Structure formats: structure tokens, C-alpha cells
Amino acid sequence: MALYKTQAIVLKSMNLSESDRLVTFLTEDHGKVKCVAKGARKAKNCFWGSLEPMTQIHLIYFGKENQSLYRLNQSDIIESFQSIREDFAKLYTGIYFLELIDSMILEGHSDKHIYNLLQQTLTAVRQQSELGSLIRLFEIRLLSLSGYKPQIDHCIVCKTISENGIFRFSYIQNGIICKNCCNRVPTDIQFTTGTRNYIKKLLEVEIKNCGRIKIPKNQEGEVEKVTHRLVLSHLGREPKSYPFIKTMAQLI
Ligand SMILES: [Zn+2]
Structure with missing residues (x-):
């Protein structure tokens, strides 16, 4: 098992079971990564608010190298981009960027420039x-x-x-x-x-x-x-x- 620490932006987040969520991240150091967030659907959990799409976080996750699904360990918000969510035109623009990254970038393809592009354009939005x-x-x-x-x-x-x-x-x-x-x-x-x-x-x-x-x-x-x-x-x-x-x- 390896432990990974990196900055990341949440691309999408979906329910996996009654208590868990499946979250896709674009990480700064390891490209696109999917993690299971155990207990993330429960009312009081340590991931609260940090797994919303567009949120930039400090991410810690673990698992075997090169596997397709990892376990989320910790996520701390760096920038929530909340003001983007409060303006529909900005919100859909941000969602479009996330969708393009998720569709065009394969897992295992790591490129800091793509992470920087997303982070800087969301900041500009x-x-x-x-x-x-x-x-x-x-x-x-x-x-x-x-x-x-x-x-x-x-x-x-x-x-x-x-x-x-x-x-x-x-x-x-x-x-x-x-x-x-x-x-x-x-x-x-x-x-x-x-x-x-x-x-x-x-x-x-x-x-x-x-x-x-x-x-x-x-x-x-x-x-x-x-x-x-x-x-x-x-x-x-x-x-x-x-x-x-x-x-x-x-x-x-
Ligand atoms: Zn010609």
C-alpha cells in the first residue's frame, strides 16, 4: 500500500452506496484519480464540503500502485470556488471545464500543465x-x-x-x-x-x-x-x- 499526498480539484462526485461516495479528482502530481470516500454520505463526516465538484483541496489517498480505485484518506479545502457556484453562467462554465477534463484526460496520464490550466482558469472565472x-x-x-x-x-x-x-x-x-x-x-x-x-x-x-x-x-x-x-x-x-x-x- 502506498500513501499519496497531492493537491487536487474535484471533477465529479457520485453516490456509491448508502454511506460511500465515488469521487474523481484531477491531481497535480498523478493525473486523474478515482477514490472511494468511505462514510462521505453520513451527516457528520470529515470530508464534508470538500468533495463538491470544482473544489481545490489538499488530498491524501492510498492504495496499491497503478490500481484503478483508491481509498480517500483526507481532504482539506484550499479553495472552494463558492462564488462560481452562485452565478449560473460561471457555474456552467466551470462544469464544462470539469467535463472536458474528465472526458479528454485518461487515468494514469499525469501532466502538471493540465492541472495548472484548470486551476488558473477556474480562478479567472x-x-x-x-x-x-x-x-x-x-x-x-x-x-x-x-x-x-x-x-x-x-x-x-x-x-x-x-x-x-x-x-x-x-x-x-x-x-x-x-x-x-x-x-x-x-x-x-x-x-x-x-x-x-x-x-x-x-x-x-x-x-x-x-x-x-x-x-x-x-x-x-x-x-x-x-x-x-x-x-x-x-x-x-x-x-x-x-x-x-x-x-x-x-x-x-
Ligand atoms: Zn499548401
């Missing part, structure tokens, strides 16, 4: 009201960290550096196709230089400053067609929480 750019930033960076960074600097076939103008993009090739190559390689969408530059900024900006890069309203749809559509191609389905985000965006 708590602090700022402009959520659209954070959603696009999270999508494109999670894709990049998972090995699916789109090629938007040069043609993916002939490596020609694209000139300013219209960019043709292929979801299957995950990159731009130049004017000469698009006769041989089918493309799915076109977007402008402004959209290409905005996506590049999303990949480079410090997350806490994401709110400063404003996207013109007429380009929002173009950026979504690249980043969200790539998420769909990768997952093969629409994340359950995404329609709620769209609904909230229309209400605001």
Missing part, C-alpha cells in the same frame, strides 16, 4: 465577468496539451506560410490548407486573419490577463467554429454541459 474568451482559451489549450494543437501558422500539406487574408481550415487535418493545396485536400471552414491572430493570442496570453484580449463580436462565431468544433471532433460528441453555456450566453 471567479475573478472576471467576460467568460467567452476564457471558454475558448480553455478549449484550445486543453487540445494543445492533449497533443491536438491545430497548425495555424502554415499550410499543413506544403508548409507554405499563409499570407494575410482568408484561411481555409480542415478539421481532419487539424490545420490550415493553402489556396494551392485545397484542390486536393478538402477544407471545412474559412476564417479571417483576425480570427487566426486571436487564436494565437489565446495560446500565448497569461490566463489571468485573458479578459484583456477582446474579440470582435463578428469573430466570436468563427473562433468557436475552430476551438469548439475541434473539441467535438476529438470527443466524438457534444459535451452535456455545453448547451447550458449557450443558453446562458443568450440570456445575458
Whole structure:
């Protein structure tokens, strides 16, 4: 038996039996981990409040190395992100981030950058009201960290550096196709230089400053067609929480 201590963020929590819960964490040091929290459903238990989705905790768990299910030993709250839960638009944004991580990251795949991405974007969601750019930033960076960074600097076939103008993009090739190559390689969408530059900024900006890069309203749809559509191609389905985000965006 090994004992593991690490920071973690709760991805999801479900009832396992009358007294126990099954909790999925993204840990800082060991990637995605599932733990049984014994007695977590009882009224007075030491895990109270710390196993809600989005909560960042100090986690201690134990079990045999490389097993699929561990036992939760201790969880102490670092940051509850309570203010996110009190605002529906922020809540669904946070839930969408958790769902993407849970769907796209396999257990056993450990990457501190993915943990930092989730921790820093949740912090930014708590602090700022402009959520659209954070959603696009999270999508494109999670894709990049998972090995699916789109090629938007040069043609993916002939490596020609694209000139300013219209960019043709292929979801299957995950990159731009130049004017000469698009006769041989089918493309799915076109977007402008402004959209290409905005996506590049999303990949480079410090997350806490994401709110400063404003996207013109007429380009929002173009950026979504690249980043969200790539998420769909990768997952093969629409994340359950995404329609709620769209609904909230229309209400605001
Ligand atoms: Zn080309």
C-alpha cells in the first residue's frame, strides 16, 4: 500500500452506496484519480464540503500502485470556488471545464500543465465577468496539451506560410490548407486573419490577463467554429454541459 499526498480539484462526485461516495479528482502530481470516500454520505463526516465538484483541496489517498480505485484518506479545502457556484453562467462554465477534463484526460496520464490550466482558469472565472474568451482559451489549450494543437501558422500539406487574408481550415487535418493545396485536400471552414491572430493570442496570453484580449463580436462565431468544433471532433460528441453555456450566453 502506498500513501499519496497531492493537491487536487474535484471533477465529479457520485453516490456509491448508502454511506460511500465515488469521487474523481484531477491531481497535480498523478493525473486523474478515482477514490472511494468511505462514510462521505453520513451527516457528520470529515470530508464534508470538500468533495463538491470544482473544489481545490489538499488530498491524501492510498492504495496499491497503478490500481484503478483508491481509498480517500483526507481532504482539506484550499479553495472552494463558492462564488462560481452562485452565478449560473460561471457555474456552467466551470462544469464544462470539469467535463472536458474528465472526458479528454485518461487515468494514469499525469501532466502538471493540465492541472495548472484548470486551476488558473477556474480562478479567472471567479475573478472576471467576460467568460467567452476564457471558454475558448480553455478549449484550445486543453487540445494543445492533449497533443491536438491545430497548425495555424502554415499550410499543413506544403508548409507554405499563409499570407494575410482568408484561411481555409480542415478539421481532419487539424490545420490550415493553402489556396494551392485545397484542390486536393478538402477544407471545412474559412476564417479571417483576425480570427487566426486571436487564436494565437489565446495560446500565448497569461490566463489571468485573458479578459484583456477582446474579440470582435463578428469573430466570436468563427473562433468557436475552430476551438469548439475541434473539441467535438476529438470527443466524438457534444459535451452535456455545453448547451447550458449557450443558453446562458443568450440570456445575458
Ligand atoms: Zn499548401
